[in-house]
Amino acid sequence: MSDINTSRPADVSNFFVAGINYKKTDAETRGQFAINSDQYENIINLAPSFKLDAFFILSTCNRTEIFGFAECPSQLIALLCTQTKGDENTFTDLAYVKNGEAAISHLFNVGAGLDSQILGDYEIIGQLKQAVKFSKERGFINCFLERLVNSVLQASKTIKNDTSLSGGTVSVSFAAVQYIKESIVIDADKKILLIGTGKIGRNICKNLVDYLGTTNITLVNRSIEKAAGLAAELNLNYAPISELADQIAAADIILAATNAGEPTILRSQLANMGNKLIIDLSVPNNVEASVREMPGITLVNVDELAKLKDDTLKRREAETPKAKMIIAAQMADFMEWHQMRKNAPALNAIKIKLTEIHTLLKLTFPNAGPTCPVMNADEKIQRVINGIANKMRSQNQQGCHYIEAINEFINVSVVKN
Secondary structure (H helix, E strand, O other): OOOOOOOOOOOHHHEEEEEEEOOOOOHHHHHOOOOOHHHHHHHHHHHHHHOOOOEEEEEEOOEEEEEEEOOOHHHHHHHHOOOOOOOHHHHHHHOEEEEOHHHHHHHHHHHHOOOOOOOOOOHHHHHHHHHHHHHHHOOOOOHHHHHHHHHHHHHHHHHHHHOOOOOOOOOHHHHHHHHHHHHOOOOOOOOEEEEOOOHHHHHHHHHHHHHHOOOOEEEEOOOHHHHHHHHHHHOOEEEOHHHHHHHHHHOOEEEEOOOOOOOOEOHHHOOOOOOEEEEEOOOOOOEOHHHHHOOOEEEEEHHHHOOOOOHHHHHHHHHHHHHHHHHHHHHHHHHHHHHHHHHHHHHHHHHHHHHHHHHHHHHHOOOOOOOOOEOOHHHHHHHHHHHHHHHHHHHOOHHHHHHHHHHHHHHHHEOOO
16 A cells, blocks of 8 residues: 555646547557556556556546656556556557646546536446545545545536536447447347446446336346346346357347456357347457458447437537536635645644744733733634635735734734833
8 A cells, every 4th residue: 555645735736637538549449558457456556666656547438547646647657558458659649648727627527527428428427436446445545636536526416416418318328228229129039138237237237128128138247146136136137157158149139348358259159140239338349359340240339339419419518518617616616725735834834933922922021911911822823824824825925924924923912002
């Protein structure tokens, strides 16, 4: 575990995000830089050797981003790429790097769904929480990151409650169901296979049941207990991973939603198996690329699903200005908190100095009477500190305020005849 001083103020100028997303890369390329739990664990263990102690990694089907504190962003990129199939140079060529307030703003937009491949996709917020939890449990979330993420979550919640940005039923998982409805007539005989019952898999599964009106669905997962639990919850079928080839052969529609590092569905498993619709929601891809060339096979990935447009998305686009206003307000509150936290050491030093001056005044005026009182020291010191804090926030002149505070305290503490 990293030995982080979570109480120290962090310099926003050393806060970076470096990442790739769907805007410049396709699913296959993003798959080369996807990070699973084992890789994340290895990155955490290597972080001290890269002189990094506060960061988290957000890796989803449409992005891989590392947020954290560093002397320069290349440290974060180099650490990330120790565990990726893709190399550091490729990532750097494709990556966007944002610093300071621009990096903070980016995280707010990601958390709100404004930067999602499908506008307003609310699934990102659960993925963000999980990413931060992973780093926090291992001691790599400092006070700045914790406060920032909490602010992002609050902004996201307000946007969801007060706007229609995430209204309707548009997400990657729903887009998959929408594609099925438009492509195939679903009846009781159509067999659906879902591989992977993690968070995305669960969402897809519920959408399949709700919007296709079928329970002829078989779940397969590496952990059979998870597949069995979801199957019991929704009255579906499940099978062990050892029967995957047989389940692929029997299914008319196959959805892959795992985080496996290598393809789960192979060309050899589909030879002479007739017509099938396969939807690959995984990054890296879980379906062997050559499957797309096979007769009778229709293969769709997350990038193709994201191109689906409907009236729901148009309504969401109209809500974007409201969402941005909420983000601006929440971000301003966060930056005010950060500025005050930066000033805390100076304010504490001023308070110590004023306390020393108070002691000196008591020694200088040991018999001070009503016409020359030493005034309520604790209250007077705090009043001076509060005033200086407000000026620091608005004017950012710590040195001048330090002298001003001492002068003010002396002037008001000793009343001359």
